[in-house]
Amino acid sequence: MTQLLENFLEERILPKVTKPSRYAGNEWNSIHKDWSRTALKMAFCFPDVYEVGMSHLGTRILYHIVNARPDALLERVFAPWVDLEKELREHGLPLFSLESRRPLTDFDLVGFTLQYEMSFTNILNMLDLAKIPLSSAERDESYPLIAAGGPCGFNPEPLAPFIDFFVIGEGEEVLNEVLDVIKDWKQDKPGGKAGLLTQLVQVPGIYVPAFYSVEYDTEGKISAVRPNRPGVPQVVNKRVIKNFDEVPFPTKPIVPYTEIVHDRIMLEVLRGCTRGCRFCQAGMLYRPVREKSPETLYRQARELMENTGYNEISLTSLSTSDYSCVGPVVETLLNEFEGQGVGLSLPSLRIDSFSVDLAEQVQRVRKTGLTFAPEAGTQRLRDVINKGVTEENLVEAVTSAFQHGWTTIKLYFMIGLPTETEEDLDGIAYLANRVVRIADELGVGKKGKGLKVTVSASSFVPKAGTPFQWEPQDSLDTLREKQNYLKSRIRNRKITFNWHDAKLSVIEGVFARGDRKLAAALERAWRLGCKFDGWTEHFHYELWMQAFAEEGIIPEAYARRSFEHSDILPWEHIGSGVSKQFLIREHRKALEAARTPDCRFEDCHCCRLCNDLGVSLDLKGREGKHALQDRI
Amino acid sequence: MRYRIEFSKLREARFVSHLDTVKTVERALRRGKIPMAFSEGFNPHPKMSFGSALAVGVTSDKEYLDLELARDWEPDRLQEALRQSLPSGYRVNRVSRVSLRSPALMSVINRADYLVRAYLNGPVESAAVSELVRKFQDLPEIRVEKNTKKGKKEVDLRPGIFELSGQLQGDMLILRMLLQSGSEGNIRPEDVLSAFNDFGKLGLDVTTAQIHRLALYVFDGEKMLSPMEG
Structure with a gap:
């Protein structure tokens, strides 16, 4: 950014926005390299606000990895909060990096981290704020290369048209290899952007979506995913640090x-x-x-x-x-x-007394509360999900916690898991009440601080690469019925019951197992104003529904879909290293409630x-x- | 041992809230291996107290902090250690020893000197500004509504404005104001600016005003003293 723009930002814009220290930069240990003397420039974009992004260890690791190279720099970019976005748009200013306050278009490579499906709209919004065309096909080599990686990269398909290449798996080593390729290419840019992508796809772990064609049968099922040019691997396996x-x-x-x-x-x-x-x-x-x-x-x-x-x-x-x-x-x-x-x-912490002893050791003075995640209410369902925890483990752990002086216990459960019945929901209420009974028997909360048991129920979202990837998600109505049922079953003033917005889980479920056809709906939703979907005050279910309708997408067909083991999954060409045979075996064992x-x-x-x-x-x-x- | 530290809070540090500044200093002390004295109790914290909280967005040349150390360090050594470990935007100007019996900074600081710069919406005559400043100060009372935790409250700014002067510089109005500060009543420069803007119908852009604190003082009824002398 020129000095003039920088002053304008500092003096006329930042004083008006909430939490301006988000955009201040120059923090202790931040790295500011000499721009003109550094060959390669990468911007690392976290599609959420500073406080969330800076809490992500992966961002910090990659910042260190790239900046440790003498020939490269990496600068951070976070999603501006809506007030700053409004100011930037009003004044026609581009989204900027924290370190040098430069627009994203000044960089060679712009990487997004994919931590959560519901941050996808922020990616589009950030590209747009950076004045970069959303579609990969509309960007030539005069634009920075747009990359993405992270857990949602294991089903990258809904983002396929927007991203030039995905990094599959752990980034520490592969990012250096990618930068080496870009550095060489940058000398005289042989073959332009296509030439660079052709070279990048030779790096193990790099997935270039444009190099794959997806074919559908008459029912709309995927019939084939094929590389559309030579030298492109059929399956891109993840990178892993040895x-x-x-x-x-x-x-x-x-x-x-x-x-x-x-x-x-x-x-x-x-x-x-x-x-x-x-x-x-x-x-x-x-x-x-x-x-x-x-x-x-x-x-x-x-x-x-x-x-x-x-x-x-x-x-x-x-x-x-x-x-x-x-x-x-x-x-x-x-x-x-x-x-x-x-x-x-x-x-x-795992649910056992060993873990409670550990917690006791580290929290000698201030006992801030303990969280356990039994995930399901009955032994049968815990066996289905292979959560190796018994009621005895939980009883032992909470007893030990109460004896050591804890009075605040949080229990995490999931509703909507495959094979779930009313009995499993009753089991959640039963376990919560049992924890309260144990506390009462031990006299917890009699003197001083009161007992507080919190039960949180999130909604199951089937995810790519897991044994439950073939399973349908519960419908919105079913999830709500289950939440209401649990509310009616947990009537104890010592228990606080929290649940997640089922509408959000349903959209997450659509994208978690989505294919390339969803990209249009994603873009439409963003154009209708969706962003910061993970933030309750910014989540607009009705806009999402409108976007799906306008693009001819039936969201239930994605979230509620039951895949056959023989189906070609939209993410079939992305390899987590865990074999399909193993996942099928695990899926079958789940349905038999057999443990592994x-x-x-x-x-x-x-x-x-x-x-x-x-x-x-x-x-x-x-x-x-x-x-x-x-x-x- | 107790030390009094005078520091500036400029540039990027102006966006750091008071609470975050407390944390920032605490971390700098740890990085500098400065032997902090800790409070007793379940949740020990470093013994330090600030003279006055600075609002987000406000820069300052002179802020004050009292800090207790568990061991005796030369003030120069403490100043150097802080210089090396404080992040960009904070600068230590002076460090001196003070008695453990000296009263808390917060209770003695009662004056704050500010320079406020605000963008004008249209041309204004220099003479008109001087005239407005004079008339504004002649007002018997300057009542403004303030939002407090208990709802709206009306306060009179006038008794807390000790000096006020104004001048023009390009497209900006510059006001210098010496205001009541501290535990016995605190007048905020942005409130004075707003009141002045309303009074003079100047159409200033109050939201982007640049507020800079030049100094904090201890006024003992006769003299204005720096807290470093107090």
């Missing part, structure tokens, strides 16, 4: 001026989870489990403390109590930092990932499997 212990991890992360959602050090202790919950996309996509060694964690924790000044370290992962060295690591970190007023937190144990503790179940992608389970605990087995 040596997770040694992969670069930022220990000089940005410290925001303003409070963000996760306002603490995020130290990733392990990646992946093989508990095998059948609804869980992350559990399938981030396999196999790879742990960092305690020594690496101690070193990174020390550096993070020195470089940030935070007073809390969160040991993050999909399930930190599963870390094979969690006990000694927690103890060592507490001993080292206790004197400095620094605390630890464990964001996700964790391959960390028992035999391999041949999901084929380790074989096909040349990786392996990497546990750092000295006793390995057996020590863990004792705990389950």
